Amino acid sequence: MRRKKSVITSRRGHVSHPPRRHKPLLGAGAPGIHPRPTGARPSVGPAARPPSSDRPQAPLPDVPAPTASSVDLSVDLAPGRPSALVLANPILVAAGTFGYGVEYAEIIDVEALGAICSKGTTLKARSGNPPPRMVETPAGLLNSIGLHNPGVDAVLERYADVWADWQVPVIVNVAGDAVEDYVGVVRRVDGVPGIAAVELNISCPNVGRGGLQFALDAAAAEEVTAAVRRSTDLPLIVKLSPAAQDVRAIAVGIERGGADAISAVNTLPALAVDRENRRPLLGNTYGGLSGPALKPIALRIVYEVAQAVKIPIIGIGGVTSLADVLEYLLAGASAVEVGTAVFADPGLPIRLIQELGGYCGQRGLGSHRELVGAALPRGRRERPSTKGAEYRA
Numbered sequence: 001m002r003r004k005k006s007v008i009t010s011r012r013g014h015v016s017h018p019p020r021r022h023k024p025l026l027g028a029g030a031p032g033i034h035p036r037p038t039g040a041r042p043s044v045g046p047a048a049r050p051p052s053s054d055r056p057q058a059p060l061p062d063v064p065a066p067t068a069s070s071v072d073l074s075v076d077l078a079p080g081r082p083s084a085l086v087l088a089n090p091i092l093v094a095a096g097t098f099g100y101g102v103e104y105a106e107i108i109d110v111e112a113l114g115a116i117c118s119k120g121t122t123l124k125a126r127s128g129n130p131p132p133r134m135v136e137t138p139a140g141l142l143n144s145i146g147l148h149n150p151g152v153d154a155v156l157e158r159y160a161d162v163w164a165d166w167q168v169p170v171i172v173n174v175a176g177d178a179v180e181d182y183v184g185v186v187r188r189v190d191g192v193p194g195i196a197a198v199e200l201n202i203s204c205p206n207v208g209r210g211g212l213q214f215a216l217d218a219a220a221a222e223e224v225t226a227a228v229r230r231s232t233d234l235p236l237i238v239k240l241s242p243a244a245q246d247v248r249a250i251a252v253g254i255e256r257g258g259a260d261a262i263s264a265v266n267t268l269p270a271l272a273v274d275r276e277n278r279r280p281l282l283g284n285t286y287g288g289l290s291g292p293a294l295k296p297i298a299l300r301i302v303y304e305v306a307q308a309v310k311i312p313i314i315g316i317g318g319v320t321s322l323a324d325v326l327e328y329l330l331a332g333a334s335a336v337e338v339g340t341a342v343f344a345d346p347g348l349p350i351r352l353i354q355e356l357g358g359y360c361g362q363r364g365l366g367s368h369r370e371l372v373g374a375a376l377p378r379g380r381r382e383r384p385s386t387k388g389a390e391y392r393a
C-alpha cells in the first residue's frame with residue numbers, strides 16, 4: 001500500500017497577535033462543542049503568571065518578529081528509523097484535544113502544524129464514560145472521556161483519505177486493555193496512506209495484569225512496546241503517565257522495547273467533588289488533570305527522562321505560551337504537543353510555531369534544536385540527576 005512520506009513543509013507567514021484577554025480553558029473547541037475561529041489566549045490561571053522566584057526570568061517579547069526564513073524548525077522524531085518522522089516544526093496537537101483534525105480544518109491551517117495526534121483509537125468502538133465528563137479546575141481541566149471512539153476500522157474509513165491528502169503528518173493515538181488490542185489496532189493502520197506514525201496511550205488498565213496500568217509498570221510498558229514494534233515499521237511513540245513513581249524506569253523499558261520517541265505526559269488522575277450532591281462530580285468518579293496545573297510536573301518528567309534515554313522526547317502538559325515551549329525544549333524535549341489550551345484558542349499552535357521561529361531568529365539561532373536539553377546537567381549521559389522521584393523537601 002502507498003505510505004505517506006514525512007514531508008517538511010514551510011509556512012512561515014506573518015501573523016497578527018490578538019490582544020491578551022482572559023477566557024475559560026474549556027472553550028468553544030471542547031469535545032461536543034464546535035470550535036470557533038481563533039481569538040484570544042485562554043485563561044490560564046495562576047500558573048501562567050510570571051514565575052516568582054529569587055531569580056526572576058527576563059520577560060519574553062510580547063510579539064516576536066515573524067519567523068526568520070533562515071531558521072530551521074524541522075525535527076526528526078524517529079531518527080533511528082529508515083522512514084524517519086520528519087516534522088516541519090516541533091509544535092504538535094495532543095491526542096483527544098483536536099479530534100481527527102478535520103474538525104479544525106476550516107478554522108485554522110492544520111497543514112501548518114508539526115503533526116496532528118488523533119483522538120484515542122481502540123480496536124472496537126467505545127461509548128466512553130457516563131456524563132459529566134469534564135470540569136474545569138483552577139489552572140486545569142479534569143476529563144473522563146473514557147476513550148469514546150468509533151473503533152479503528154471506522155476511523156480509517158472516515159478519515160484516512162483526508163489525512164492522505166494532507167501534508168501534515170497524522171499520528172494515530174492507540175489505546176487498549178491488553179497487548180493484543182494495541183497490536184490489533186496497529187496492524188490495521190500499518191501501511192495505510194495518510195498515517196505517519198502511531199502514539200501508544202499506555203495509561204490504560206492492563207486486563208492481563210489485573211488492571212494495573214501499562215504505564216505504571218516498566219515490564220508491562222516494555223512488553224506492549226516490543227509487541228507493537230514487531231507488528232509495524234511505522235515510527236512508534238509511547239506516551240508516559242505522570243502517575244508513575246519513577247518514570248525513568250518506565251522510559252528505559254519503552255526505549256528497550258523499540259520505541260522511536262517518548263511523549264510525556266498524559267493526564268494525572270484526579271478528583272472533583274460536587275458539594276450540592278455530596279458525591280464525586282464526574283460520572284466516572286475520577287478524571288485526568290490537564291492544563292497549566294500539570295506543566296511543572298510534566299516538565300520535571302521530561303527533565304528526568306531526558307537523562308535516562310537517548311530517543312527524542314515530546315513534552316506535553318499545559319503548553320499555553322512560547323515560554324512554555326522554550327522551557328520544555330530546554331528541559332530536553334525535541335518537540336511539544338499542545339492540548340487543553342486548544343479548546344479555548346484553536347489558533348494557539350500556529351502562533352507558537354511563528355513565535356518560536358521569531359524567537360530563534362532574534363537570538364541568532366539557526367534552529368530551535370540548539371535549545372534542546374540546554375538546561376540539563378552537563379555530562380548528563382554520564383551523571384544523570386538523581387533528583388526527581390527521590391525529591392525531598
Ligand SMILES: Cc1cc2nc3c(=O)[nH]c(=O)nc-3n(C[C@H](O)[C@H](O)[C@H](O)COP(=O)(O)O)c2cc1C
Nearest residue numbers: 094095096120143201265266290291317318339340
Ligand atoms: C478531553 C481530553 C481527551 C484526551 N484524550 C486523550 C486520548 O484519547 N489519548 C491520549 O493519549 N491522551 C489524551 N488526552 C491527554 C492529552 O493528549 C494530553 O496528554 C494532556 O491533556 C496534557 O496536555 P495539556 O495539558 O496540554 O492538555 C486527553 C486530554 C483531554 C483534555
